[in-house]
Structure formats: structure tokens, C-alpha cells
Amino acid sequence: MKQTKLKIGEFSQLMQVTVKTLRHYEQIGILKPCEVDQWTGYRYYKLTQMQQLQSIRYLKDVGFSLDEIREMMENNSLVPGIEQLESKIHACEEELKILLARRERLHQMVDSQRKLNSMDKISIQELPEIIVASHRETIPNYESVGPMCVNVIGPEMQRLGCKCPPPGYCFTIEHNKEYSPTDIDIEYCEQVEEMGTDSEIIQFKKLDAVKSALCYKHYGPYDRFYQSYTEVFKYIEKEGYRIVGNPRCCYVDGIWNQDDPEKWLSIIQVPVEK
Numbered sequence: 001m002k003q004t005k006l007k008i009g010e011f012s013q014l015m016q017v018t019v020k021t022l023r024h025y026e027q028i029g030i031l032k033p034c035e036v037d038q039w040t041g042y043r044y045y046k047l048t049q050m051q052q053l054q055s056i057r058y059l060k061d062v063g064f065s066l067d068e069i070r071e072m073m074e075n076n077s078l079v080p081g082i083e084q085l086e087s088k089i090h091a092c093e094e095e096l097k098i099l100l101a102r103r104e105r106l107h108q109m110v111d112s113q114r115k116l117n118s119m120d121k122i123s124i125q126e127l128p129e130i131i132v133a134s135h136r137e138t139i140p141n142y143e144s145v146g147p148m149c150v151n152v153i154g155p156e157m158q159r160l161g162c163k164c165p166p167p168g169y170c171f172t173i174e175h176n177k178e179y180s181p182t183d184i185d186i187e188y189c190e191q192v193e194e195m196g197t198d199s200e201i202i203q204f205k206k207l208d209a210v211k212s213a214l215c216y217k218h219y220g221p222y223d224r225f226y227q228s229y230t231e232v233f234k235y236i237e238k239e240g241y242r243i244v245g246n247p248r249c250c251y252v253d254g255i256w257n258q259d260d261p262e263k264w265l266s267i268i269q270v271p272v273e274k
Contacts, residue, residue: 004046004047005034005035005044005045005046006044006045006046006047007042007043007044008022008023008033008042008043008044008045011045011049011050014050015050015053015054017053017057022043025053025056025066026043028066028070029070029073030056030066030069030070030073031049031052031053031056033045034046034049052078055078056069056078059072059078059080062088063088063091063092064080064084064088068084105262108260108262109220109262111262121216121217121231122214122215122216122231122232122235123214123215124212124213124214124215124272125212125213125215125269126209126210126211126212126213127209127210127213127269127271128209129206129207129208129209130169130191130206130207131191131192131193131194131195131204131205131206131207132189132190132191132192132204132205132206132207133153133157133160133162133189133190133192133196133202133203133204134187134188134189134202134203134204134205135148135152135153135156135187135188135201135202135203136175136185136186136187136188137152137186137188138183138184138185138186139183139184139186140182140183140184141181141182141184142181142184142222142223142225143222143223145172145186145188145222145251146254146255146256148188149170149188149256150255150256152201153188153190153201153202156199156201156202157190157192157202160196160197160199160202161196162190162192162196162202163192163193163194164190164191164192164193165191165192165193168190168191169190169191169250170188170189170190170191170250170251171188171189171248171249171250171251171269172186172187172188172189172248172249172251173186173187173189173246173247173248173249174186174187174246174247174249175187189207189248192204210245210269210271211273212271212272212273213248213269213270213271213272214232214235214236214241214269214270214272215267215268215269216228216231216232216235216267216268216269216270217265217266217267218265218266218267218268219262219263219264219265220261220262220264221261221262221264222264222266225249225266225268228268229247229268232247232268232270236270236272240274241272241273241274242272242273242274243270243271243272244271244272244273245270245271246271247268247269247270247271248268248269248270249266249267249268249269250266250267250268250269251266252265252266252267253265254266
């Protein structure tokens with residue numbers, strides 16, 4: 001019986017796969033035409049190759065790569081073994097965990113943005129004269145701020161007998177002349193009731209009052225500060241303010257009282273005048 005042969009275009013149309021894909025499959029050796037006309041170059045496929053292509057598409061849909069499919073074909077089978085299938089199931093479970101965690105973070109970001117949109121983010125306030133316990137250090141990255149406060153500054157302030165007026169006011173000032181995600185020259189300041197005796201870790205000083213500071217509420221982890229700073233400086237330019245001092249970043253809620261970074265609250269304070 002004469003076998004029915006289909007040109008590559010016909011085979012492509014019937015199987016709903018592009019000619020480009022069929023040529024690629026031919027090149028990598030997983031689905032070669034049953035015949036190539038030596039004069040015209042026309043490629044022909046047998047009807048039995050429909051099932052072969054269907055198997056390839058199914059295996060791709062369940063996560064097998066073309067290299068893995070070719071390896072199966074070299075072993076004269078398009079049926080994966082139980083061990084291979086279990087490996088793919090494990091990979092799916094791991095990918096699902098990643099996707100679920102990503103979805104949760106996205107939900108948290110949506111909640112954070114809704115919170116921001118529903119609250120007054122920007123205000124102009126006066127910052128009073130205060131006494132602070134100060135610690136300046138070059139830290140490897142922004143994530144090091146929390147551990148520095150908990151493991152270095154906090155114990156030293158306690159040793160020195162520092163008393164902090166409620167509700168507490170602490171902030172950082174960056175001294176880098178340009179942005180760097182690493183090796184950050186940062187100064188941590190926390191308001192205290194009175195001047196103390198300096199140590200190798202803590203120095204006490206008085207900060208003058210700031211008559212006018214633009215205050216911006218930032219919700220979320222510290223690696224998104226740049227988004228809030230963009231809004232701050234856009235507002236400053238729009239309203240005709242002039243920056244007259246180093247910006248402060250005041251920490252209200254953070255790793256010390258909130259496990260979820262999306263619930264961290266920091267307030268950017270920029271001394272300004274018109």
C-alpha cells in the first residue's frame with residue numbers, strides 16, 4: 001500500500017505547529033522528515049509522524065526539555081521512566097513553592113501601595129533641637145542596619161546608661177558622596193535625654209532644630225528607598241523648595257518589631273526652605 005506523505009506546509013497546518021518549529025526539530029534531530037526531495041528540497045512527513053509530534057508536544061507541556069526528549073528518542077522511546085516523572089513532579093513542587101512565595105510578596109506590595117495611596121505620605125514639620133547618641137560606621141549593605149542597631153549600638157547604649165524619651169526617635173544619615181549599594185558610610189543617631197560620656201562606639205552631640213523638614217512615609221524594605229526618594233525630590237522641585245541640610249531616614253517600624261518587611265515604616269526627613 002502506498003503511504004500518504006504530507007508536505008511540510010500541510011503537516012504544519014494539520015498539526016498546528018509552525019514550519020520554523022518543524023525545521024528546528026529537524027536540525028536538533030528529534031523529528032526528521034521521512035523524505036527530502038533531492039531536486040526540489042521539499043520535505044515530506046508520514047501520517048505516523050503525527051503521533052510522534054503529538055508525543056513531543058505532550059512531553060514539552062509536562063516540563064521535559066528538547067534535549068531530554070532527544071535522549072529518550074535515542075533510546076527508542078518517547079515514554080519517560082518513573083524516575084524521570086518523579087523528578088519532574090519534584091521540580092514542579094519546588095517551582096510551585098517559588099511561585100506561591102512570589103504571589104504572596106506581590107499581594108503584600110499591593111497592600112502596601114494601597115496603604116500609601118490612602119494616607120498622607122508627605123507633610124512639612126519642624127524638627128526640634130535634640131541630643132543624640134551617634135555611631136558612624138561603614139557597613140557592607142543596607143540590610144546590615146538592623147543587625148548593627150541590635151548587636152552593636154543597642155548593647156553599648158544600655159551599657160552607658162542612655163535614657164531615650166518616649167516614643168523614641170532614631171534615624172540615619174548617609175555620608176557617601178554618591179550612591180553605592182555596598183560600603184555605605186552611615187551615621188546612626190538616637191535621641192537621648194542628656195549628654196553622656198563618649199565611648200569608642202557611641203559619641204554624644206546636640207543637633208540644632210530644623211525649622212522646616214519635608215517628611216515622607218516609606219512603607220517596605222530599605223532596598224526600595226530609591227522609589228520614595230524619587231517622590232520626595234519630585235515634590236521638592238514641584239513646590240519650589242530648596243534643600244538646606246542632610247536628609248535623615250527615621251526608623252519607626254522595622255525588623256525589631258515586624259517580621260514582614262512590607263510593614264516596615266520609615267520616614268524620610270529632608271530639611272528644606274523656600
